[in-house]
Amino acid sequence: MAHSFLSIEKLTQVYPDGNGGSFSVFEDASFGVEKGEFVCILGHSGCGKSTIMNILAGLDEPTSGVVKMDGTAISGPSLDRGVVFQNYSLLPWLTALKNVTFGVAARFPDWSRDKVTEHSVAFLEKVGLAGDAIHRKPSQLSGGMRQRVSIARAFANEPKLLLLDEPFGALDALTRGTIQDELLKVWRGTNQTVFMITHDIDEAILLADRILLMTNGPLARVAESVDITIPRPRNRTAIVEHPNYYAIRNHLVHFLGQRSQELAGQPSDGQMQRPETVHIDLTDDDSDEPGEHLRAV
Amino acid sequence: MGALSENKRAALLSVLLLAVGLFIWEFSIPAQQAAGELTEYERLTGGGSAKAGVPPPSQVFAKAWEQLSNPFYDAGPNDKGIGIQIGYSIYRVLTGYFFAALIAIPLGFLIGMSSVAYKALNPFIQVLRPISPLAWMPLALFVIQDSEASAIFVIFICSIWPMLINTAFGVAGVREDWVNVARTHELGALRTAFTVILPAAAPTIVTGMRISIGIAWLVIVAAEMLVGGTGIGYYVWNEWNNLDLTSVIFSILMIGVVGMGLDALFGLLQRSVAYEG
Numbered sequence: 001m002a003h004s005f006l007s008i009e010k011l012t013q014v015y016p017d018g019n020g021g022s023f024s025v026f027e028d029a030s031f032g033v034e035k036g037e038f039v040c041i042l043g044h045s046g047c048g049k050s051t052i053m054n055i056l057a058g059l060d061e062p063t064s065g066v067v068k069m070d071g072t073a074i075s076g077p078s079l080d081r082g083v084v085f086q087n088y089s090l091l092p093w094l095t096a097l098k099n100v101t102f103g104v105a106a107r108f109p110d111w112s113r114d115k116v117t118e119h120s121v122a123f124l125e126k127v128g129l130a131g132d133a134i135h136r137k138p139s140q141l142s143g144g145m146r147q148r149v150s151i152a153r154a155f156a157n158e159p160k161l162l163l164l165d166e167p168f169g170a171l172d173a174l175t176r177g178t179i180q181d182e183l184l185k186v187w188r189g190t191n192q193t194v195f196m197i198t199h200d201i202d203e204a205i206l207l208a209d210r211i212l213l214m215t216n217g218p219l220a221r222v223a224e225s226v227d228i229t230i231p232r233p234r235n236r237t238a239i240v241e242h243p244n245y246y247a248i249r250n251h252l253v254h255f256l257g258q259r260s261q262e263l264a265g266q267p268s269d270g271q272m273q274r275p276e277t278v279h280i281d282l283t284d285d286d287s288d289e290p291g292e293h294l295r296a297v
Numbered sequence: 298m299g300a301l302s303e304n305k306r307a308a309l310l311s312v313l314l315l316a317v318g319l320f321i322w323e324f325s326i327p328a329q330q331a332a333g334e335l336t337e338y339e340r341l342t343g344g345g346s347a348k349a350g351v352p353p354p355s356q357v358f359a360k361a362w363e364q365l366s367n368p369f370y371d372a373g374p375n376d377k378g379i380g381i382q383i384g385y386s387i388y389r390v391l392t393g394y395f396f397a398a399l400i401a402i403p404l405g406f407l408i409g410m411s412s413v414a415y416k417a418l419n420p421f422i423q424v425l426r427p428i429s430p431l432a433w434m435p436l437a438l439f440v441i442q443d444s445e446a447s448a449i450f451v452i453f454i455c456s457i458w459p460m461l462i463n464t465a466f467g468v469a470g471v472r473e474d475w476v477n478v479a480r481t482h483e484l485g486a487l488r489t490a491f492t493v494i495l496p497a498a499a500p501t502i503v504t505g506m507r508i509s510i511g512i513a514w515l516v517i518v519a520a521e522m523l524v525g526g527t528g529i530g531y532y533v534w535n536e537w538n539n540l541d542l543t544s545v546i547f548s549i550l551m552i553g554v555v556g557m558g559l560d561a562l563f564g565l566l567q568r569s570v571a572y573e574g
Contacts, residue, residue: 057477057481058480058481059477059480059481076480077477077480077481077483078481078483079481079482079483081481082481083477083481085474085477085478087474089474089475089477089478090574091475091478091493091496091497092572092573092574093496093497093499093570093572093574102482102492103482106482106483106484107482137572137573138574139572139573139574157482
């Protein structure tokens, strides 16, 4: 873990509670993300997921702790860490294409205008936007199309780390499904490292290599790291047939429904709070019990 | 009637109201009494002059026709065409307005970006803003020693506030998401200001500019009445001194038309920077 591509070490965020005191949203949270990995983080509202995301993006400073990427501590926002915000954050006075070229031109300042446009159009095509639609302003696009533009902007920048902050939270279930597929398609082509916040268990299982589970706040921590032992390429209709699907899903539901609360509020006493790795694989034939197969590391 | 569109019906009603208004105006004015024997005093004070009464619209139209068919004649300091007078006024308004924008927009940016600057400058703004721009006139005349520049200064001081306040308000209200987009794209302060904050705040800034130009046009008339010489305000006052009410009414209408034109120009600008989101 010490050599993870992205390494979060003893991250603590303390906010004033408004009565002169203070409370820790999370304390000594520590985990790692490997290069090329797709990691989702699940947890209830108020556990500090978004704060972690903002710290990784460099938009917020943690009270203490460090985030290292490629061995160096990050400070401030950087083009190496792309962000897809929940509310799309497209600039409404620019067309879809201009929103993407805006990012690409910032990332590759020495590219010619034509090259920037060509690159941007290619990424918009990858998320299923082409033709007339890319010359429309965000207000003339549906929510799903706006989030596609936002995803294209982030991927077109080819950041070392891509941060997705509940990117599908505001979309209806059907649109969400198609865009998840498109996200997977784009991601497969790039081998991009992705760190994503979500509220949706099924979405997390479909997309992630690994799911980090957070306990409730305050004093939240990343309690478990659940491996998703379903082979890729995955497909939303086929994965539910996989023997591991419901075992993993039940584990996640159980954690979020019950254990996230039981494990909450424990002070860390300054210890590194590494998550416990959970590996559920019913296709392993050495396991004869039908329940969960836990392997703590 | 039901077949007509809403706009057409509204236009029809406008024309009707205009016709009725003009009709009442035309026929409610008593006919001029024929000037009989005048005392010497009456002759000296213009008592026999046919102009000394509110003119009917037909006379105003005749005047308008006469003036507008030759708007740029110049027959000495007290007799210039309406086009020249309006030209002087517009020149003064635009000059004062331009310098006001030059200061108000960058300063508004600063105030909008920095809460310290806002808190430090706010007391001054709050005290200076409610001062009638004409109250500055004596001080301006004394310090600048030039009536032309003083009029421009008065326009400057009255147009600065709405632009300053709206710019600060617009800049401070730029959505944090958009600023975060700029930050995650490592844009420098200057590029963030021009590519994100300026377009985001532009609708609010232009609204301030539109309010300012409206106020500037209101104030120039009064300022020119005070400083005299040229301009539409001076023209109105000069015609009043001549007791030429036909010209007074005509110039009042012209002030309205030009003000509407200036406002419409900023309306176009406003539409061009508007966005939905």
